Amino acid sequence: MQVQKDDIRGTILNASRQEFMNKGFKNASMRSIAANSGIGLSNIYNYFRNKDEIFRELLSGLIYAIDSTMEQHNSPDYLSIEVLNSDEYMRGQIDMFVGLVEKYKEDFKLLLFKSAGSTLECFRNEITDRHTKTSIEYIAQMKKKYSELNGNVSPFFIHTMSSWWISVIAELVMHDISHDALQCFIREYMEFGTAGWKKLMDIKD
Amino acid sequence: MQVQKDDIRGTILNASRQEFMNKGFKNASMRSIAANSGIGLSNIYNYFRNKDEIFRELLSGLIYAIDSTMEQHNSPDYLSIEVLNSDEYMRGQIDMFVGLVEKYKEDFKLLLFKSAGSTLECFRNEITDRHTKTSIEYIAQMKKKYSELNGNVSPFFIHTMSSWWISVIAELVMHDISHDALQCFIREYMEFGTAGWKKLMDIKD
Amino acid sequence: MQVQKDDIRGTILNASRQEFMNKGFKNASMRSIAANSGIGLSNIYNYFRNKDEIFRELLSGLIYAIDSTMEQHNSPDYLSIEVLNSDEYMRGQIDMFVGLVEKYKEDFKLLLFKSAGSTLECFRNEITDRHTKTSIEYIAQMKKKYSELNGNVSPFFIHTMSSWWISVIAELVMHDISHDALQCFIREYMEFGTAGWKKLMDIKD
Amino acid sequence: MQVQKDDIRGTILNASRQEFMNKGFKNASMRSIAANSGIGLSNIYNYFRNKDEIFRELLSGLIYAIDSTMEQHNSPDYLSIEVLNSDEYMRGQIDMFVGLVEKYKEDFKLLLFKSAGSTLECFRNEITDRHTKTSIEYIAQMKKKYSELNGNVSPFFIHTMSSWWISVIAELVMHDISHDALQCFIREYMEFGTAGWKKLMDIKD
DNA sequence: TATGAATGAGTCTTCATTCAT
DNA sequence: CATGAATGAAGACTCATTCAT
Numbered sequence: 001m002q003v004q005k006d007d008i009r010g011t012i013l014n015a016s017r018q019e020f021m022n023k024g025f026k027n028a029s030m031r032s033i034a035a036n037s038g039i040g041l042s043n044i045y046n047y048f049r050n051k052d053e054i055f056r057e058l059l060s061g062l063i064y065a066i067d068s069t070m071e072q073h074n075s076p077d078y079l080s081i082e083v084l085n086s087d088e089y090m091r092g093q094i095d096m097f098v099g100l101v102e103k104y105k106e107d108f109k110l111l112l113f114k115s116a117g118s119t120l121e122c123f124r125n126e127i128t129d130r131h132t133k134t135s136i137e138y139i140a141q142m143k144k145k146y147s148e149l150n151g152n153v154s155p156f157f158i159h160t161m162s163s164w165w166i167s168v169i170a171e172l173v174m175h176d177i178s179h180d181a182l183q184c185f186i187r188e189y190m191e192f193g194t195a196g197w198k199k200l201m202d203i204k205d
Numbered sequence: 206m207q208v209q210k211d212d213i214r215g216t217i218l219n220a221s222r223q224e225f226m227n228k229g230f231k232n233a234s235m236r237s238i239a240a241n242s243g244i245g246l247s248n249i250y251n252y253f254r255n256k257d258e259i260f261r262e263l264l265s266g267l268i269y270a271i272d273s274t275m276e277q278h279n280s281p282d283y284l285s286i287e288v289l290n291s292d293e294y295m296r297g298q299i300d301m302f303v304g305l306v307e308k309y310k311e312d313f314k315l316l317l318f319k320s321a322g323s324t325l326e327c328f329r330n331e332i333t334d335r336h337t338k339t340s341i342e343y344i345a346q347m348k349k350k351y352s353e354l355n356g357n358v359s360p361f362f363i364h365t366m367s368s369w370w371i372s373v374i375a376e377l378v379m380h381d382i383s384h385d386a387l388q389c390f391i392r393e394y395m396e397f398g399t400a401g402w403k404k405l406m407d408i409k410d
Numbered sequence: 411m412q413v414q415k416d417d418i419r420g421t422i423l424n425a426s427r428q429e430f431m432n433k434g435f436k437n438a439s440m441r442s443i444a445a446n447s448g449i450g451l452s453n454i455y456n457y458f459r460n461k462d463e464i465f466r467e468l469l470s471g472l473i474y475a476i477d478s479t480m481e482q483h484n485s486p487d488y489l490s491i492e493v494l495n496s497d498e499y500m501r502g503q504i505d506m507f508v509g510l511v512e513k514y515k516e517d518f519k520l521l522l523f524k525s526a527g528s529t530l531e532c533f534r535n536e537i538t539d540r541h542t543k544t545s546i547e548y549i550a551q552m553k554k555k556y557s558e559l560n561g562n563v564s565p566f567f568i569h570t571m572s573s574w575w576i577s578v579i580a581e582l583v584m585h586d587i588s589h590d591a592l593q594c595f596i597r598e599y600m601e602f603g604t605a606g607w608k609k610l611m612d613i614k615d
Numbered sequence: 616m617q618v619q620k621d622d623i624r625g626t627i628l629n630a631s632r633q634e635f636m637n638k639g640f641k642n643a644s645m646r647s648i649a650a651n652s653g654i655g656l657s658n659i660y661n662y663f664r665n666k667d668e669i670f671r672e673l674l675s676g677l678i679y680a681i682d683s684t685m686e687q688h689n690s691p692d693y694l695s696i697e698v699l700n701s702d703e704y705m706r707g708q709i710d711m712f713v714g715l716v717e718k719y720k721e722d723f724k725l726l727l728f729k730s731a732g733s734t735l736e737c738f739r740n741e742i743t744d745r746h747t748k749t750s751i752e753y754i755a756q757m758k759k760k761y762s763e764l765n766g767n768v769s770p771f772f773i774h775t776m777s778s779w780w781i782s783v784i785a786e787l788v789m790h791d792i793s794h795d796a797l798q799c800f801i802r803e804y805m806e807f808g809t810a811g812w813k814k815l816m817d818i819k820d
Numbered sequence: 821t822a823t824g825a826a827t828g829a830g831t832c833t834t835c836a837t838t839c840a841t
Numbered sequence: 842c843a844t845g846a847a848t849g850a851a852g853a854c855t856c857a858t859t860c861a862t
Contacts, residue, residue, distance in 0.1 A: 008846080024321070026231055030832060043847050045833070116229075116321050156386050157393040160373050167372040168365050174330075181361050188362040192401035199400035200393060213821095235857060247859080248822050256857070418842095436641060436731075440836060452838080453843050461836070526639070526731050535789075566796050567803040570783050577782040578775050591771050598772040598815060605814035606807035623825080645853060658826055660854070 009047050011037045016054045020110055025055055026117030055110075055118045062100075062107035063123070069096050070130060080145075094186050097165065101172045108173040112166075124166060131162035139201075150202040214252050216242045221259045225315055230260055231322030260315075260323045267305075267312035268328070274301055275335060285350075299391050302370065306377050313378045317371075329371055336367035344406075355407040419457050421447045426464045430520055435465055436527030465520075465528045472510075472517035473533070479506055480540060504596050507575065511582050518583045522576075534576055541572035549611075560612040624662050626652045631669045635725055640670055641732030670725075670733045677715075677722035678738070684711055685745060709801050712780065716787045723788040727781075739781060746777035754816075765817040 015037030019028045030051060034041035048054045056063075101108060115121045135158045143151030171177075177185070197203070220242030224233045235256055239246035253259045306313060320326045340363045348356030376382075382390070402408070425447030429438045440461060444451035458464045511518060525531045545568045553561030582592070607613070630652030634643045645666060649656035663669045671678075716723060730736045750773045758766030786792075792800070812818070 026321070029830085031830085040846090040848055041832095042834080042849070046846070051832070116231075154386060154389045154393060156376070156380075156382060156390045157397075159380075160376055160390065160394075163372045163376050164369045167368045171361070171365055171368050175361070175364075177361055181359060184359045185361045185365065188359055188405060189365070192362075192405050195404035196397035196401040200397050234855080236855085245823050246857095247824075250858070251821065434731075439834080441834085450844050451836095452845075455837070456842065526641070564796060564799045564803055566786070566790070566792055566800045567807075569790075570786055570800065570804075573782045573786050574779045577778045581771070581775055581778055585771075585774075587771060591769060594769045595771045595775065598769055599775075602772075602811035602815050606811040609810035610803060610807050644851080646851085655825090655827060656853095657828075657855075661825070666853070 008039065008043075012039060012044055012047055013054065013058060015039075017058055017106070017110070020055060020058070020114050021106070024114040024116060025051070025121075052119050055115070056120065059107055059111055059115075059120060062104040062111060063120075065100060065104060066127060069100060070127070070134065091190065093165075094189070097169060098172075098182065098186070101169055105173055108169060112170050112173065128159070128162045128166055131165065132159045135162060142201075148202070150200070153200060213244060213248075217244055217249055217252055217259065218263055220244075222263055222311070222315070225260060225263070225319050226311070229319040229321060230256070230326075257324050260320070261325060264312055264316055264325060267309045267316060268325075270305060270309060271332060274305060275332070275339060296395065299395070302374060303377075303387065303391070306374055310378055313374060317375050317378065333364065333368045333371055336370065337364040340367060347406075353407070355405070358405060418449060418453075422449055422454055422457055422464065423468060425449075427468055427516070427520070430465060430468070430524050431516070434524040434526060435461070435531075462529050465525070466530060469517055469521055469530060472514045472521060473530075475510060475514060476537060479510060480537070480544060482506075501600065504599070507579060508582075508592065508596070511579055515583055518579060522580050522583065538569065538572045538576055541575065542569040545572060558612070560610070563610060623654060623658075627654060627659055627662055628669065628673060630654075632673055632721070632725070635670060635673065635729050636721070639729040639731060640666070640736075667734050670730070671735065674722055674726055674730075674735060677719040677726060678735075680715060680719060681742060684715060685742070685749065706805065708780075709804070712784060713787075713797065713801070716784055720788055723784060727785050727788065743774070743777045743781055746780065747774045750777060757816075763817070765815070768815060 012033065015033050016028070018036065019033050023029070023032075028051065030041060030044065033054075034044055037044075044054075048057065111120060111123060115123065132155070136155060139151050139153060139158070143149060172182070217238065220238045221233070223241060224238050228234070228237075233256065235249065236246060238259075239249060242249075249259075253262065316325060316328055320328065337360065341360055344356050344358055344363070348354060377387070422443065425443045426438070428446060429443050433439070433442075438461065440454065441451060443464075444454060447454075454464075458467065521530060521533060525533065542565065546565055549561050549563060549568070553559060581587075587595070627648065630648050631643070633651065634648050638644070638647075643666065645656060645659065648669075649659055652659075659669075663672065726735060726738060730738065747770070751770060754766050754768055754773070758764060787797070
């Protein structure tokens with residue numbers, strides 16, 4: 001019984017997603033994937049080179065989205081004190097994250113909690129680092145534009161903040177947060193965060 | 206005899222710590238441990254039931270310390286607005302964490318990054334949850350004592366904060382942060398955090 | 411159509427030659443051949459029954475050449491003492507081998523070093539044996555013609571000599587011997603060999 | 616049923632030798648070795664690190680013998696024209712080879728015909744090269760001692776000669792040569808070879 | 821206590837080849 | 842003629858753990 005190629009790829013990917021979700025990359029077994037997808041073990045290798053490639057394929061959408069979002073986040077549109085002061089900057093960041101999380105909930109789970117042993121196991125650290133660099137540069141440029149504000153925020157603090165973002169995503173993904181709870185959280189975070197940043201960077205209202 | 210016995214236990218534990226540190230729990234091999242400790246593979250099983258038990262034994266000190274710290278954190282001594290306002294509360298928390306981290310740096314590495322596959326792999330989530338509960342209760346009691354402050358902080362926000370603490374520990378442990386950088390970070394965090402909490406809880410100076 | 415067909419055969423054969431050369435018959439993979447030739451894996455089986463047949467096809471030219479040369483070598487033209495004495499016999503043999511080697515260098519490499527696992531892996535032994543038989547018969551006939559010479563050369567010695575020839579080819583093929591070095595070698599071999607054979611067969615100058 | 620360690624090692628080695636002999640290193644299967652030796656597949660790995668180690672263990676005796684013989688062959692005792700002229704030098708070499716071959720017949724088979732795919736597959740070339748170097752040096756020193764003889768023998772010719780020695784061993788090992796045939800061969804070779812070398816190096820009787 | 825031996829299921833991956841379309 | 846799909850056996854090697862001594 002011949003089937004469409006995409007059909008099979010899809011079947012394999014679905015079974016793999018289940019398997020990875022249940023056991024994590026390292027413990028996931030090609031045997032199980034084969035058994036659960038009803039596809040011959042060796043036949044899987046006609047579609048994917050190895051376990052890792054399946055995993056990466058599964059997460060390619062999310063990773064592309066993350067990459068895009070990060071570049072866009074670098075945009076100079078945000079380089080203004082009003083932005084900072086008017087909560088717009090944070091709201092932007094937040095919406096970005098929330099949007100990503102809602103669309104890629106499952107994939108985030110895989111990426112953040114199930115990727116150990118795969119090529120992507122370092123991705124969490126990588127985005128943390130990239131986000132940190134971006135933020136440091138952002139602050140530097142703000143300082144250049146508004147010389148009165150305090151740009152002396154230590155890299156490690158910023159790193160910590162970036163790491164926090166990831167862990168917020170992790171929490172959002174892990175627990176099933178209702179829409180209301182999420183909105184509530186966002187409001188709270190913005191109060192908290194803006195107050196914090198203003199204090200730290202010496203920004204007057 | 207008794208001494209010898211403890212000697213061997215120690216030897217096993219040392220070799221195991223190395224192995225777990227290098228390869229993580231899941232990839233750690235009892236054979237390697239045996240080889241590196243110079244103790245017969247099967248003899249290890251006279252001292253420990255299995256790989257997991259070794260891992261738990263290794264981290265028992267840290268886990269006990271965490272437990273103690275958490276209970277102590279609940280103490281009614283901290284239940285005062287002055288505490289909150291005078292930065293002392295945060296300083297206390299911070300010192301606690303920093304103290305723990307400095308004392309148990311290696312163990313934290315094991316617990317946070319190398320425990321996948323072991324019984325303790327959920328420990329990170331567990332302490333996050335426990336810390337969250339503790340914090341919620343703390344806020345509730347503060348609210349009871351000082352009715353004027355805003356105690357409506359959503360559980361998820363608090364959860365998020367707790368999770369952040371863990372990720373700060375993770376960052377501290379992962380990167381070798383110098384003493385100066387650490388002090389700098391603490392100062393920054395306190396400015397940031399106190400401003401944030403005060404805003405959120407409606408606490409006037 | 412017919413042209414196309416041959417085109418594909420050729421493409422397959424070229425890719426196969428590369429593959430066999432790189433990995434040897436046993437390790438060569440039909441998948442690689444398909445990939446490198448740009449021809450569908452299963453389509454290859456429309457042109458060749460199996461891997462072995464491709465290999466044999468590849469070497470058919472060389473094998474035919476070897477067969478021809480061997481028969482020709484048996485020719486009665488060489489059956490004269492002058493031939494032996496005037497170095498012509500050896501020169502003839504040598505030229506034959508050198509000619510073959512120069513024309514079929516690549517194919518010899520395949521046959522001698524890359525054929526393990528294929529039907530042709532015994533070919534080296536087979537030609538050794540055939541060459542041995544031919545030589546024995548040659549000597550016998552010489553003895554018949556010139557009764558004064560010593561024809562009592564043991565079969566194993568002759569076998570050894572034949573085997574040596576093959577290993578000379580192997581050496582020639584393996585190391586890239588310059589033309590000069592080759593000529594030098596031939597001269598040396600002829601001095602050495604004629605002196606040896608004359609001694610052994612009691613031939614006076 | 617506990618058995619002596621050496622017993623098991625031996626059992627494994629025996630079964631492995633059979634397997635290697637039958638199928639060659641590359642095609643030999645650990646599964647077969649396990650089955651034929653009656654020892655659990657995984658248990659084999661308690662005695663040997665991998666297939667290659669078994670193979671090397673099997674041939675360690677032979678390789679040691681070859682190494683020793685080659686060093687001893689380098690001895691300055693042979694540096695005299697009488698030696699060359701009186702056939703003693705060749706007789707020495709021959710006896711050395713014959714002795715080795717008789718003692719290590721089976722092992723030579725493994726090394727020369729069954730080692731493809733193993734660490735030792737290059738050993739044939741290596742000893743050829745080593746023997747070549749030794750011979751070149753030998754000739755150079757003879758030339759230094761007896762300036763009248765011709766030392767201009769091309770390296771490739773010598774290489775060829777070395778290679779021939781190996782192929783003689785190969786032939787001896789492959790076919791079951793009777794003692795008489797062997798003696799006969801040796802006599803013939805010595806007539807042939809001494810005549811050849813004398814001619815080539817311009818040595819008068 | 822300590823050890824060497826043993827186990828048996830498990831890992832991912834590769835292979836040449838065939839079949840239905 | 843061409844192709845994508847499928848197969849099933851095979852490959853070496855690792856694992857935590859148990860058992861008998």
